[in-house]
Amino acid sequence: MVAAVLAIVRPAHAEDDKPELQRMRFVERGDDLTVSTLPPGGIGKLFDAHAYEALSTGIPSSVVIRIQITPRDSNDPVAEQLIQRSVVYDVWDEIYTLRLEQPDGSRTIKVKYRAEALKWLTAIDDLPVARLAVLPVEQVFVLKMVVELNPVSRETLAEVRRWLSQGNGGGLDRGGAFFGSFVSVFYNPKIADADRVLRIRSQPFYRAPP
Amino acid sequence: MRGRLMFALGALVALGAVRPAFAGQPAPPADPAAPAPAPAPGDAAAPQAPDPAPPAPSSPDDDALDDVAAVPRGDPDAPLHEDNEFGPLILIERIDITGNTATQTEIILRALPLGPGDVLHSSDRRLREARFKVLALGFFRDVSLTIHKGSQRGQVVIEVHVIERGTLVLNRLWFGTTSVSPWWVGSDIGERNLFGLGIAVGGGFIYARQATQDIPGGRDQYAAELRLADPSVLGTRWGASWAATLVHGSEPYRVSGDPGDTTPGSQRAFPYRRLGVRIGATYDLSALTRLSMGLRAEGIDATPPVAPIRQLPGGPAIAVDLHLDPGASRVVTASFGFDRDTRPDPILPHAGGHLVASAELGGTLLGGSYDFATIFGRYEHYWPVHGERHALAIKLSGGVVVGDAPRFDRIHIADVDRMLTPRALGLVLSTSAPLAILGTRADKPTYGDLGGSATVEYAFALFRGSGKQRVYGGDVFIGAGLWGLAEHADLRARDTGVFASLPIDIYADAGLRLDTDIGVFELTIANALGRLR
Numbered sequence: 069m070v071a072a073v074l075a076i077v078r079p080a081h082a083e084d085d086k087p088e089l090q091r092m093r094f095v096e097r098g099d100d101l102t103v104s105t106l107p108p109g110g111i112g113k114l115f116d117a118h119a120y121e122a123l124s125t126g127i128p129s130s131v132v133i134r135i136q137i138t139p140r141d142s143n144d145p146v147a148e149q150l151i152q153r154s155v156v157y158d159v160w161d162e163i164y165t166l167r168l169e170q171p172d173g174s175r176t177i178k179v180k181y182r183a184e185a186l187k188w189l190t191a192i193d194d195l196p197v198a199r200l201a202v203l204p205v206e207q208v209f210v211l212k213m214v215v216e217l218n219p220v221s222r223e224t225l226a227e228v229r230r231w232l233s234q235g236n237g238g239g240l241d242r243g244g245a246f247f248g249s250f251v252s253v254f255y256n257p258k259i260a261d262a263d264r265v266l267r268i269r270s271q272p273f274y275r276a277p278p
Numbered sequence: 279m280r281g282r283l284m285f286a287l288g289a290l291v292a293l294g295a296v297r298p299a300f301a302g303q304p305a306p307p308a309d310p311a312a313p314a315p316a317p318a319p320g321d322a323a324a325p326q327a328p329d330p331a332p333p334a335p336s337s338p339d340d341d342a343l344d345d346v347a348a349v350p351r352g353d354p355d356a357p358l359h360e361d362n363e364f365g366p367l368i369l370i371e372r373i374d375i376t377g378n379t380a381t382q383t384e385i386i387l388r389a390l391p392l393g394p395g396d397v398l399h400s401s402d403r404r405l406r407e408a409r410f411k412v413l414a415l416g417f418f419r420d421v422s423l424t425i426h427k428g429s430q431r432g433q434v435v436i437e438v439h440v441i442e443r444g445t446l447v448l449n450r451l452w453f454g455t456t457s458v459s460p461w462w463v464g465s466d467i468g469e470r471n472l473f474g475l476g477i478a479v480g481g482g483f484i485y486a487r488q489a490t491q492d493i494p495g496g497r498d499q500y501a502a503e504l505r506l507a508d509p510s511v512l513g514t515r516w517g518a519s520w521a522a523t524l525v526h527g528s529e530p531y532r533v534s535g536d537p538g539d540t541t542p543g544s545q546r547a548f549p550y551r552r553l554g555v556r557i558g559a560t561y562d563l564s565a566l567t568r569l570s571m572g573l574r575a576e577g578i579d580a581t582p583p584v585a586p587i588r589q590l591p592g593g594p595a596i597a598v599d600l601h602l603d604p605g606a607s608r609v610v611t612a613s614f615g616f617d618r619d620t621r622p623d624p625i626l627p628h629a630g631g632h633l634v635a636s637a638e639l640g641g642t643l644l645g646g647s648y649d650f651a652t653i654f655g656r657y658e659h660y661w662p663v664h665g666e667r668h669a670l671a672i673k674l675s676g677g678v679v680v681g682d683a684p685r686f687d688r689i690h691i692a693d694v695d696r697m698l699t700p701r702a703l704g705l706v707l708s709t710s711a712p713l714a715i716l717g718t719r720a721d722k723p724t725y726g727d728l729g730g731s732a733t734v735e736y737a738f739a740l741f742r743g744s745g746k747q748r749v750y751g752g753d754v755f756i757g758a759g760l761w762g763l764a765e766h767a768d769l770r771a772r773d774t775g776v777f778a779s780l781p782i783d784i785y786a787d788a789g790l791r792l793d794t795d796i797g798v799f800e801l802t803i804a805n806a807l808g809r810l811r
Contacts, residue, residue, distance in 0.1 A: 126425025126434070127409075128365070128401045156365040156400045159427050159434060165365045167401070176364050224410045225622035226630060227565040231416040231470070231509075259413060261622070 087267035092192075092211060094273050100196040101137075101203060103211060103270070111215045112190045114264050119217060123164070123182050128156040131189050132216045132262075137198050140208040140272050147198030155185050172196065205277050211270040216262035228259055363399035370396045370436060371428035377440040380474040381417050386438060388513025389415055400425070412438065414565075417471045419443040445470040448797065452484045454809030456699060456708040457540045458493060458530060462486035464702065468505070478507045484702050488547075492540070493530055493709075496547035501525040501703035509560070517560035519572075525552040525704045529580075529685065531598055534589040537711035537721050545709060550580035550602070552686065552704065554609070570615035574638075575645075578607045578684065601685040601725065603647055609684055610646035613638040621660065625793045626753045628669035628737065631659035640683070650681035660737075667739045673759070676730025689729040691722065694761040696731075696804040697785045718780045726763040726781075733759030740790075749794045756788040 090109035095102050105111070114131065115123075123129055131153045136145040151170045158165060163178050164185035179185050203209060372394055375383045387393070389411045391404040398404065405423070412421045419441045426435045452464040468480025486499040507519035528547040535544035554576030561569045586598040614637050621630035635655040640646050654677035661670050679688050691712060692698040699708035714720055735757030742751040762782035772779040789802025 122422075125423065126400060127405055127423050130406075154364075154401060157425075158366045158400065159425050160431055161366065165401075167364045218406075220410065222622040222629065223566065223620070224407065226620055226624075228410050228414045229622075229624055230414065230566065230619060259410070 087212075087269050090268050090270060092270040092273075094211075094270075095194065096200060096275070097194070097196070099200055101198045101200055101275075102194045103135075103192065103197050104194055105192040109268075110190060110192060111213075111266055111268070112186070114190060114215055114217050114266055115186060116264070119263060120182070120186065123155060123185055124157050126157050126159050128154055129189075130154045130218055132219050133192075134214045134216075135197050136212045137203070137209050138212060140210050146202045146209070149195075149197050151195075153189050155189060157185075170195075200275070203275055205275045208272045208274045210272050213266075213268040213270075215266040215268065217264045219262040220259065222261075225259070225261060363401045363403075365400035367397060367432065368400050368425070368434045369428070369432055370394050370398075371430075371433040372435045374435060374437045375440065376437060378442060378474075380442055381415075381440070381471060382474050382476070384513075385415070385417075385474070385476040386412055386440065388510065390438070392436075408436075408438070412440065415476065417442060417445055417476070447480070449480065450482065450702075452702045454699065454707070456710065456810070458489055458496075458709050459486045459499075459707045460489055462499075462702070462705075462707055464501075466503070476508065476510065478505070478509070480505045482703055484705060486702075486705055486707055488528060492542045493528075493545045493547045494543070495528065495549070496530065497528045497549055499525075499527040499705050501527065501705050503703055510562075515562040517562070519556075519558040519560070521556045521558075523552070523554045523556075523576075523703065525550075527552075527705050529582075529600075529602075529706060530709050531586065531600060531724075532588055532709075533586070533598075534591075536591055540709065546583070546586070548580065548582045548600070550578060550582075552579075553577050558613075566620055567618040568616075570613075570617065570636075572613045572615075574609065574611045574613065574640075576609040578602070578609065578686075580604065580607075601683065601688060603684075607647035607684070608645065609640055609648055609687070610644040611638045611640035612644065623793075625798050626737075626739070626751050626791060627658075627660045627671070628662050628666060628739065629660050631657065633657045638687075640687070648682050648684050648687075650679065650683035650687065652679045652683065652687060653677060669737045669739075671733075671735040671737065671757075673733040673735060673757075674730070677728075679727040683727075685725060688725040688727065689763060691724050691726070691729075691763050692808075694729045694731045694763050695783070695785055696761075696787055697807045699808045712783055713785070714783065715785075716783050718777060718782055722763060722781050722783070723765050723768070725765075727766045728769070729761075729763035731759050731761040731785075733757050737791075748796070749792065751793045753791045754789075755791065756786075758784060758786040760784055 091106050092109070093104045093106055095104070111131075111133070119129070133149075133151040133153075135147075135149040135151070137147040138145050149171060152167075153169070154167045155164050157163075163180055164182065166177050166179065166185060166188050168175050168177070168188065177188065179188065197211065370392060373387060373390065373392075375386050378386060390408050391411055392398065392402075392408065396404075405425075408423055409421045412418060417440075421441075422439050424437045424439070426437060428434045447468045447470060448465060449468055450464075450466040452462060452466075455461050462484060464482060464484025464486075466480065466482030468478060470478045472479045481502065481504040483502045484500065488496040488498050501524065503521060503523045505519065505521040507517065509517040511518055528549050530545050530547040532544060533546050535541065554574060556572055556574045558570055558572035560571075563569060580602050582600045582602050582604055584604075586600060587595045588598050589595045616633070616635045619630075619632045621627040621632055624632070633656070636653070638652045640651070641649045654675075656673075656675040658671060658673040662668065663670055675694075677689055677693075686704060690701055690706070692700045692708075695712045698710060698712060701707070709724075712722060735755055737753045737755040740752040740754050741749075743749045760782055761784070762780070764781040768779075768781060785804070787802050787804040789800060789805070792799040792801075
């Protein structure tokens with residue numbers, strides 16, 4: 069049994085947790101550091117064919133981008149950004165309305181084509197990510213990015229799986245519906261906390277001395 | 279004209295000729311004043327890439343890549359545009375349900391947070407949540423929504439497409455062997471969506487062979503239970519449940535020897551039969567909080583010995599209170615409960631909490647034979663530590679029984695000590711004494727009025743999967759705690775030191791929990807001990 073579990077464990081871990089190294093372009097603009105992803109990188113792969121088709125269903129889709137800049141050998145961020153982008157399709161006017169929200173403000177735009185909407189949702193192009201003041205010259209940093217498509221709140225996750233912990237209807241037996249036993253077997257679908265998650269890390273970078 | 283312009287813009291964007299830029303965010307190549315070109319060490323595309331003393335590796339650092347996984351997700355509960363909807367206003371003309379072959383359409387419609395006639399922005403959170411409200415029924419593998427044009431401009435038809443799944447559940451498997459019961463076997467199964475009506479039906483049966491040569495008066499035991507529940511009556515917040523239980527058992531009690539003595543003759547047993555019905559109602563205060571109330575009527579037919587005694591080792595004989603009226607008696611109770619579960623994942627929890635509290639009142643005024651009250655509570659909370667791979671949990675549970683409660687409503691020692699064989703459908707399957715680890719009171723009661731446990735548990739996320747491998751995740755956990763069980767008489771007087779008289783001890787448990795698409799599995803030390811002692 070243990071061997072079977074371990075056999076499952078390794079591929080599952082590799083499949084889901086491995087971050088992707090992407091080369092990015094960092095530029096100092098005024099007081100800010102901006103970042104752009106470079107081909108063939110980017111976050112476009114967040115959308116597979118199914119997710120891309122879903123943009124036209126009329127149901128809103130959201131992309132949440134969480135960015136951290138940390139010293140190369142540390143997990144303590146010196147700068148963080150939260151960016152949210154949403155899109156909804158108007159079935160009557162046949163246009164896509166996007167809401168782009170980031171720390172320097174939000175804006176709403178409308179585009180005609182799904183490909184345009186995808187471009188706006190996934191563009192990382194000269195995006196301000198940190199004040200230069202927090203990035204000492206010649207210190208090496210990395211940018212870490214977690215991108216989620218249609219993230220689900222913890223409350224919703226709890227609600228969806230609540231039926232699992234509701235007991236078995238009030239008989240004599242006390243205790244939970246499961247784990248009072250060796251095993252509980254049922255068809256057990258599970259929604260993820262997002263439709264898709266990308267974990268990306270940039271190459272190390274540093275500010276050159278003036 | 280506007281369409282052509284949009285098409286031209288779209289084509290340009292698609293070709294990459296125009297790059298989207300945020301408000302106030304200039305397109306990078308057009309800014310000749312931009313100083314300090316991209317310091318990207320090792321990046322051939324970066325002009326003026328300096329070559330200073332500080333190391334600036336350009337090759338991927340595999341070890342360092344793991345750091346990315348540790349990026350906190352921030353606040354995942356942060357609302358997205360909750361008060362800032364955008365997109366066109368739409369009027370829901372109709373909702374079409376497709377894909378359901380077993381589940382009644384009405385059940386799905388009731389679960390939706392919107393309905394025909396509603397006017398909302400197309401970015402309304404109810405549209406985003408609708409999928410999860412239907413998934414929360416627990417009847418579907420997947421749910422998808424699509425909006426179609428309605429009969430008039432501005433009106434829409436929402437199509438909800440569901441993919442049904444099997445809703446048969448194996449809740450429990452009972453099996454094991456002890457000195458009292460050479461073998462027992464049983465299971466509890468349920469169907470959560472009977473005839474597609476959203477009604478849950480289930481039942482369990484267990485048979486336990488009794489070692490009658492070791493315990494005079496013992497007999498083979500069996501118990502059965504049948505349950506019926508509607509978690510949402512007519513789509514309201516109210517739920518209803520019904521359960522009937524039959525127990526044909528024999529209850530062991532000690533007549534001589536030390537607590538751990540299992541030699542023949544040290545215990546006796548008496549037969550009993552219980553037949554009970556419980557009806558209940560629930561009310562969902564919120565998606566995560568539920569109130570419950572219930573009534574229980576139970577008939578007990580027992581033939582306990584007239585004056586049971588226990589011969590203490592090297593000492594006098596004392597009377598044993600079996601807490602049961604001889605012959606036929608009745609238990610009639612009313613109960614109230616509260617349940618709040620905020621754990622995003624109740625199977626492999628790393629965050630959130632679960633609070634359960636219940637009170638039950640039984641009395642002759644209700645037509646029963648026993649005047650008593652019980653209060654039970656359980657609280658557990660999980661904190662993620664070091665990112666989301668590790669979690670610490672505190673689990674507290676306890677109860678108090680007041681009055682002349684029947685034996686079966688008292689706290690059994692296996693209710694508080696996880697390293698003992700738990701009762702199954704009310705049957706006692708083992709008389710093993712708890713492990714004496716602390717050196718406290720050796721002769722702890724089998725049934726008590728006051729009991730509980732406090733546990734600290736550490737869990738490590740061994741892996742998480744997307745389900746492609748049929749496995750969602752696995753946790754290794756280790757926990758230890760303190761448990762105690764006492765009769766109120768024990769708390770009034772003692773004939774030894776304080777520590778030696780305390781009816782408490784410790785327990786530990788460790789093991790593996792697996793969440794798979796065919797159910798949940800737990801391999802733990804305590805679970806193994808509970809099947810073998």
